[in-house]
Amino acid sequence: MICFSDNTIQSIFCCCCCCSLQKRQMKTQISLSRDEEVSEEYSPRARQWFCELQSKKKSNRGHIQPSKRKPLPPLPPSVVVEEKIKVKALYDFAPREPCNLALKRAEEYLIVEKYNPHWWKARDHLGNEGLIPSNYVTENKLTNLEIYEWYHRNITRNQAECLLRQESKEGAFIVRDSRHLGSYTISVFIKARSTEEATIKHYQIKKNESGQWYVAEKHFFPSIPELIWYHQHNAAGLMTRLRHPVGFMGNCLPATAGFSYEKWEIDPSELTFAKEIGSGQFGVVHLGQWRTHIQVAIKAISEGSMSEEDFIDEAKVMTKLSHSRLVQLYGVCIQRKPLYIVTEYMENGCLLDYLRERKGKLKKEMLLSMCQDVCEGMEYLERSCFIHRDLAARNCLVSSTSIVKISDFGMTRYVLDDEYISSSGAKFPVKWSPPEVFHFNKFSSKSDVWSFGVLMWEIFTEGKMPFENKSNSQVVEAISKGFRLYHPRLAPMSIYKIMYSCWHEKPKGRPTFAELLQVLTEIAETW
Ligand code: ADP
Numbered sequence: 084m085i086c087f088s089d090n091t092i093q094s095i096f097c098c099c100c101c102c103s104l105q106k107r108q109m110k111t112q113i114s115l116s117r118d119e120e121v122s123e124e125y126s127p128r129a130r131q132w133f134c135e136l137q138s139k140k141k142s143n144r145g146h147i148q149p150s151k152r153k154p155l156p157p158l159p160p161s162v163v164v165e166e167k168i169k170v171k172a173l174y175d176f177a178p179r180e181p182c183n184l185a186l187k188r189a190e191e192y193l194i195v196e197k198y199n200p201h202w203w204k205a206r207d208h209l210g211n212e213g214l215i216p217s218n219y220v221t222e223n224k225l226t227n228l229e230i231y232e233w234y235h236r237n238i239t240r241n242q243a244e245c246l247l248r249q250e251s252k253e254g255a256f257i258v259r260d261s262r263h264l265g266s267y268t269i270s271v272f273i274k275a276r277s278t279e280e281a282t283i284k285h286y287q288i289k290k291n292e293s294g295q296w297y298v299a300e301k302h303f304f305p306s307i308p309e310l311i312w313y314h315q316h317n318a319a320g321l322m323t324r325l326r327h328p329v330g331f332m333g334n335c336l337p338a339t340a341g342f343s344y345e346k347w348e349i350d351p352s353e354l355t356f357a358k359e360i361g362s363g364q365f366g367v368v369h370l371g372q373w374r375t376h377i378q379v380a381i382k383a384i385s386e387g388s389m390s391e392e393d394f395i396d397e398a399k400v401m402t403k404l405s406h407s408r409l410v411q412l413y414g415v416c417i418q419r420k421p422l423y424i425v426t427e428y429m430e431n432g433c434l435l436d437y438l439r440e441r442k443g444k445l446k447k448e449m450l451l452s453m454c455q456d457v458c459e460g461m462e463y464l465e466r467s468c469f470i471h472r473d474l475a476a477r478n479c480l481v482s483s484t485s486i487v488k489i490s491d492f493g494m495t496r497y498v499l500d501d502e503y504i505s506s507s508g509a510k511f512p513v514k515w516s517p518p519e520v521f522h523f524n525k526f527s528s529k530s531d532v533w534s535f536g537v538l539m540w541e542i543f544t545e546g547k548m549p550f551e552n553k554s555n556s557q558v559v560e561a562i563s564k565g566f567r568l569y570h571p572r573l574a575p576m577s578i579y580k581i582m583y584s585c586w587h588e589k590p591k592g593r594p595t596f597a598e599l600l601q602v603l604t605e606i607a608e609t610w
Contacts, residue, residue: 167194170205171189171190171223174186175188175336179342180214180342180344182213184211184212192206192215195212198214202217216340231328232328240259240270244283247271247272250329251274251281252272252326254327256325257269266288268286268287284322296310298310338413341414348417349416351416353374354372354373354381354416354425355371361432367382373425380425380429394494394497406463409488430482430483431485434453445545450545457538462600472526474531475534476546506524512534515534517530528595532593539582544572568586
């Protein structure tokens with residue numbers, strides 16, 4: 084249920100040279116209900132199959148030691164798929180455990196059982212069965228767009244443009260999801276003409292009253308694949324026909340929720356260390372490999388910096404948070420000290436450094452795309468009822484394809500340093516915190532929304548420090564009096580309005596991430 088309200092808010096805008104009092108009329112929407120978690124019925128059959136495999140694994144691979152600290156958690160129930168679903172592999176998957184089944188891209192498999200949302204039992208055409216990561220397959224039916232090479236579900240307008248410019252071929256195209264606007268868009272590369280530079284056209288796919296899809300008037304189709312097929316052969320109103328479908332960005336495989344089913348504990352002997360890549364609150368971070376073929380980041384936790392027992396309990400849950408805009412937690416090594424936290428490796432490092440190093444070089448479309456990436460990941464955390472508590476550019480990382488992902492979610496709960504935990508401590512992120520956090524330590528998805536506004540500000544100032552010349556106590560005083568961060572030069576008014584809406588003094592007055600995502604997508608489509 085969505086509630087709409089109109090508020091008038093008095094605020095003082097602070098910019099480098101002047102302070103001005105402004106009244107603003109804000110329309111806010113408050114979501115009163117959450118998406119209900121889908122509850123599924125499970126059967127014991129999967130447990131039996133898995134236990135058999137586990138015992139086979141133990142006898143085959145004596146070197147894998149079960150944890151000495153605690154017995155393995157009980158196996159969760161799984162869903163028996165009554166009507167077998169046919170899926171198509173989107174990527175190759177090499178088995179990591181005896182219980183896994185290999186996947187070959189574009190081949191068909193049957194889903195026999197859903198162990199949890201991330202790991203399913205599949206059968207190949209030879210009758211072999213095993214567990215596969217669910218994000219490596221998609222339902223194989225002609226109406227499912229994901230089976231087509233040209234379809235990209237999770238890509239911003241700016242990312243689509245970068246991909247097509249890399250290809251640089253007349254008629255190179257993709258179809259992308261404008262899910263939050265309830266439609267689809269064809270993005271197509273048009274080569275330079277004698278008088279015009281190369282350009283990318285975005286055509287929205289629309290639906291008429293009788294449910295037929297069209298791009299150009301007069302050409303209607305019952306499905307999107309049929310529409311695309313037609314325009315692959317006829318320009319019919321487009322600037323060029325759709326000549327070259329462009330597939331996935333790079334060849335990188337998506338991260339899986341843990342290395343395998345229920346595998347949150349990692350054997351340290353399976354890790355190799357390549358080089359040091361950074362250090363932070365908890366210790367030094369290394370680039371390394373798991374079983375010599377999966378690149379990972381390994382954080383070695385310094386003695387006394389973390390409440391380790393509590394974190395280990397939570398890590399089992401956190402490995403199951405899996406989204407393309409979150410840095411995946413693969414698992415932890417708990418057999419000996421130091422404790423290692425193993426995550427997805429992000430080639431372009433920390434977002435704050437990335438912004439500062441590229442000052443003046445990033446176009447505003449790219450900056451907006453970064454905000455969309457973070458907002459997507461945060462919308463997933465909001466839906467999963469998981470609070471980040473320390474969202475900031477320093478806690479986001481950038482992939483090799485310049486996608487921004489959220490890192491360190493929920494981790495402040497395990498910090499042992501008082502200077503970081505107490506809101507009066509020198510390391511407490513006051514400049515990213517709303518009043519209910521710095522006064523009462525009251526965290527919520529809405530306090531994350533406030534931080535997201537500050538993160539947008541960091542992005543559009545190319546990595547400036549918020550409230551640069553103010554101490555933490557001065558910031559508390561300023562915010563309480565109604566001061567807000569100034570309008571960054573690179574941010575159009577529409578963008579500043581969004582960050583400003585995140586800084587409503589009352590949590591209820593701030594938008595949800597789902598609402599923010601919709602507004603950001605709308606802006607991206609009109610630039
Ligand atoms: P902490 O949580 O201990 O404060 P951080 O997560 O901030 O540590 O990591 C410190 C630095 O290490 C980051 O700023 C970044 O440069 C690097 N780093 C951390 N995790 C990764 C990763 N997954 N991929 C690439 N670099 C990383």
